[in-house]
Amino acid sequence: MHISELDTPVMLIDLDRLERNIARMQHECASRGLANRPHIKTHKIPAIGLKQLQAGAVGITCQKVGEAEVFAATGAFPDILIPYNIVGKQKTERLLRLTTQTRLTVTADTPETVRGLSAAAREFGGELRVMVELDSGGHRAGVQSGAAALALARMIGDAPGLTFAGLMMYPTSDYVRPVLDDARERLAQANIPVEIISGGGTGAWARSAAAGATEHRAGTCVYWDYNCVNAGYCSVDDCAMSVLVTVVTDACEGYITVDGGSKTFTNDNLSRERSNGYCLEYPELSLARMNEEHGVVALNGAARRPKVGEKIRIIPNHACGTTNLHDYVVGHRDGRVEVVWPVAARGTIR
């Protein structure tokens, strides 16, 4: 079957590009002496995570317990990091259950999180690996100083059922460097070994290496997206994800409308560019506006334009958000459908 025969809207993955991106991600890490721990939030598909392991990744990163449960249940992911404060009795018990299936590491940035993890470990009877998160300047999580990192590392080391596993930051940034350096110095003086320094962010490999990280977590670069093109991280020819849509009307002058809107592409216009996506077959057009099921494409005076009923591919601005809206993806090579993968870890919202 050719992708042009598929009903729309449908998410397409170019498998050749996917594999090239996975190899590049591995190379960007390995060539800098960084272990590669790809973030699966971008694809949420175990078969793709497995390709990343086969390329040389040391393990994977999941952003929530539900994602880790789906990946661990396949039996193919022996090392999972959740770089998040897991809080609340229900979730910490689920975490501990996961330790029977995979080598699990989580992070903490407050004494409350550490106390909750330790209580769960004691009750369940397991051992949990815990890293300390440093604030990288996003001010959404992370300790604020080297002194706070040392205090929390000590607390983790002293807490029954917990092991201090290192330091984590997202993204690896210039902002975090003084805190990271201070934390490492204080931990060294206190004779507390720092097994892992985990950096993150698509495009931040070099910063992770410069900061002395031991591993790097990147997500988006498995697919790339139009935000990354606009940021200069890749070209449109690297983008493995697109959404096939159908032109449903040309009744409004200057525009055509396609059958995918914000419930197909998200409103995650991270780079604040004029277009909400890149039209593969008609690069001179732009996805100007979206309602829930309408994508309004500006013709921008172009002479060549798709007809009503024609199917076109749009590279989304934000791959991770778009993945989260789709229940399955169609993998193809040169347009020939090769595989249909459920987005298995979607919907595991908790």
Next chain:
Amino acid sequence: MHISELDTPVMLIDLDRLERNIARMQHECASRGLANRPHIKTHKIPAIGLKQLQAGAVGITCQKVGEAEVFAATGAFPDILIPYNIVGKQKTERLLRLTTQTRLTVTADTPETVRGLSAAAREFGGELRVMVELDSGGHRAGVQSGAAALALARMIGDAPGLTFAGLMMYPTSDYVRPVLDDARERLAQANIPVEIISGGGTGAWARSAAAGATEHRAGTCVYWDYNCVNAGYCSVDDCAMSVLVTVVTDACEGYITVDGGSKTFTNDNLSRERSNGYCLEYPELSLARMNEEHGVVALNGAARRPKVGEKIRIIPNHACGTTNLHDYVVGHRDGRVEVVWPVAARGTIR
């Protein structure tokens, strides 16, 4: 079970408010002589659609074939409108199959759509009701003039397997009035009866009545949301939907972070307000920023603030987009869990 015992993030529906909102929607229509045809895109749950029928709705509105299939399959929805150009052989065949289960009406704004619908009706052997969409000023779909509406109505009337069913607009606006009035006059002169004039939009009941519409489609007002509060359509006490989240850290001064971000709430900040949602228990706080799994709540100098581990409810900016992210909702009365509904028509992206 009390909602405070639920794991987070989870979508909550206050059933008392839901039922009050359904009654109000019915009253807003009936008191103006409008038939009520609620749009189910906001909830995507057949059990709620049924409550709307029981309150007096003449039928429902679905935005796509996949939604209509889910609702029709329950056997409880004998009258469904899809106000959209259904284009492409696969979808038009699915449409025709639906006509064996429900009284189905769709819309068109180009000859291409009409030809496709007629071809499918002839091939499948059924009759499809088709309305003409008028552009209400959104420039996403709809014919541009009364003359174009008349021409398309004639084409529908002449097309084998199709019946002209009336005029549709979204939202009912001042912009559309001259075109609507002109279309009605031309259709009257041509002796083409206009069975239905369908208006739409939460808060646009009065405009539909003034425009001479026979029915009205509203969606969001089944739940309301923070955008509607900001628009002056309702108060926060009317909002039936909230999302229960847990505070996961207070490590960053001036902020706390909750375990719901753009993959829980969407980035649909329609009203461009400062906050991405309304914190029910702490109205002085604001959902300032979101990453995918982090919701960064600004404390705004408030003395009273939730602790790490505390669960709080946030009314989302956009109810419809938020629904689309959740696989189920928890219905409660005064906090007591009464029902868990799958969001049955979510994921039926086509």
